[in-house]
Amino acid sequence: MATEVPSFEKVVEQIQDLIKNEQESINARLNSLVAVASLFQERCNIHIKHHPKEPEVEEIIPVVDNSFTPSIPEEGKKEYSAEIHNGKTLDKLLLKIIQDLKIKSPQTQLSVSKLGSELQKITGKSPSSIVKKLKLGSSFTKYLESSPTFTLKASGKEYEVTALLSK
Numbered sequence: 175m176a177t178e179v180p181s182f183e184k185v186v187e188q189i190q191d192l193i194k195n196e197q198e199s200i201n202a203r204l205n206s207l208v209a210v211a212s213l214f215q216e217r218c219n220i221h222i223k224h225h226p227k228e229p230e231v232e233e234i235i236p237v238v239d240n241s242f243t244p245s246i247p248e249e250g251k252k253e254y255s256a257e258i259h260n261g262k263t264l265d266k267l268l269l270k271i272i273q274d275l276k277i278k279s280p281q282t283q284l285s286v287s288k289l290g291s292e293l294q295k296i297t298g299k300s301p302s303s304i305v306k307k308l309k310l311g312s313s314f315t316k317y318l319e320s321s322p323t324f325t326l327k328a329s330g331k332e333y334e335v336t337a338l339l340s341k
Contacts, residue, residue: 198283202332205287212300258297261310265323268293272337285332290314 180188258264271292275284290301297304301314311317318324318335326333 202285202287202330205285205291208291208294209287209300212294213302216300216303258304258308260308261317261321264304264308264310265321267296269323269337271296272335283329283334284336285329286315286318286326286335287332289318289335 258267268289271289272284275282275288275292293301293304305311305314305317311320315326315333318333319326323338325336325338327336328334
């Protein structure tokens with residue numbers, strides 16, 4: 175009976191925090207699922223054509239905007255992906271993705287899986303396959319860890335990616 179009742183603003187703030195945490199958890203799971211699906215597609219040589227009129231899974235969560243669309247025209251995506259010849263080019267593309275995502279939602283932390291998903295949307299190839307093809311490491315995460323351009327910080331089960339250099 176002696177428990178103090180919090181103010182309305184405090185209750186609203188607590189509910190917003192709970193919703194934000196749940197959305198981040200759901201987004202992390204969705205990103206992991208996308209990564210698993212892309213690995214499955216890659217290993218089984220399955221090529222799924224994405225239809226622009228079909229809604230993406232990420233549109234289910236309206237509060238967090240994850241519908242990052244780079245300014246690369248649809249017909250130019252394959253040509254753009256063919257330009258990744260080395261680590262320097264890959265770094266520039268990743269920096270551009272990070273910059274665009276930070277502009278779009280500055281408060282959101284960027285996970286390795288989210289960065290990989292965005293890279294795959296642009297190139298049509300999984301990040302790990304790009305890294306392996308360029309012989310830059312055994313996986314996308316290992317490449318980011320070894321790169322002087324990026325830093326990874328453990329955040330629960332995920333890693334948060336930040337760029338050290340602004341190019």
